[in-house]
Amino acid sequence: MQVHILASGSTGNVAYFKFGNTRLLVDAGISARRIETKLALIGVKAGDIDGVLITHEHVDHIKGLDVFIRRYHLPVFARAATWEAIPCRHKLPPECCITIEDQFQIGGVEAEAHNISHDAVDPVGFSFHYRRKKWVIATDMGIITENVLKALAGADLVVLESNHDRDMLKNGPYPRFLKQRIAGRYGHLSNHDAAAVLARISRKEQMQVFLAHLSQENNHPDLALKTVSDSLLKQGCQPGEDIKLHLTYPDTTMSFTG
Incomplete structure (x- = not known):
């Protein structure tokens, strides 16, 4: 099992998961050329993706x-x-457009879609059982709902949003309406929110967390890591032991094999 966070942030999001012989991408938020290049750097051919x-x-x-799917004719799964x-949507081959409910299967992987609180029409995170x-990916959330807590509980690996530092957002250059949107129930989780979630959920001996x-504009990798680590310590969790934290970046691939 492998995860490679190819890009993460407001400029684009793509994550590659490998479960045995099943290869999946979650989102395609950078150009097709960049996706191809980043996959090639980890030894993956874009045309070999299963979904x-x-x-x-x-x-x-x-x-x-658009370009990636028309070029490689891959199945795409969405609500x-x-x-x-x-x-x-109208440009993609109809046979590539697959509508999902809460549970579905791709190759040898059982997948679940869980609803999240964000300002999109029907946003979801995903859990993969193999x-x-x-392994769970849950980003772009303003609040943590009970169904998200259920999805995260007992996970071996989580890709979890840690979008902003509260003070940086409050004192930063964004207009007031945008600050309110980011900090609101349909926006994004702060560093403190991420730590609070991790402290609440039931865990196995060690959880890998990206x-x-x-x-x-409103965060920094070192600040996110320190804020989450310090908050977890105060709540009785041991970063590096109970929870192993990994950072992600817009342009640098971050990986884990387990």
């Missing part, structure tokens, strides 16, 4: 979808309302 899963229709999650909101392991979707 692309879309969390929601915002451009930083679907920027490269019905999300398909209606994706601008390039050989008694559970802090994802970090804002380039």
Whole structure:
């Protein structure tokens, strides 16, 4: 099992997961050429992908979808309302556009879509079950709902949003309406929110956690890592032991094999 976070942040999001012989992309928020290049750097041919899963229709999650799918004719999995909101939907081969419910299967992987709180038509995160392991991706959330807590519980690996530092957002250059949107219930989780979630959920002996979707304007990787680590310590968790934290970046691939 492998995960490679190819790009993460407001400029684009793509994650590659490998479960045995099943290869999946979650989102396609950078150009098709960049996706191809980044996959090649980890030894993967774009045409060998078994499916692309879309969390929601915002451009930083679907920027490269049109070209990438028409070039490689890959199956794409998304909610019905999300398909209606994706601008390039009419350009894609109909047989590539697959509508999902809560549970579905791709190759040897059991996948679940869980609803999240974000300002999109029907946004979701995904849980993947393979050989008694559970890996979850959950970003672009303003709040943590009970179904998200359920999805995260007992996970071996989580890609979790840690979008902004509260003080940086409050004192930063964004207009007031945008600050309110980011900090609101349909916006994004802060570093403190991410730590609070991790402290609440039931865990196995060690959980691998990628802090994802970090804002380039309202956060910094070192700050996110320190804030989450310090908060976890105060709540009785041991970063590096109970929870192993990994950072993500807009342009640098971050990986884990387990």
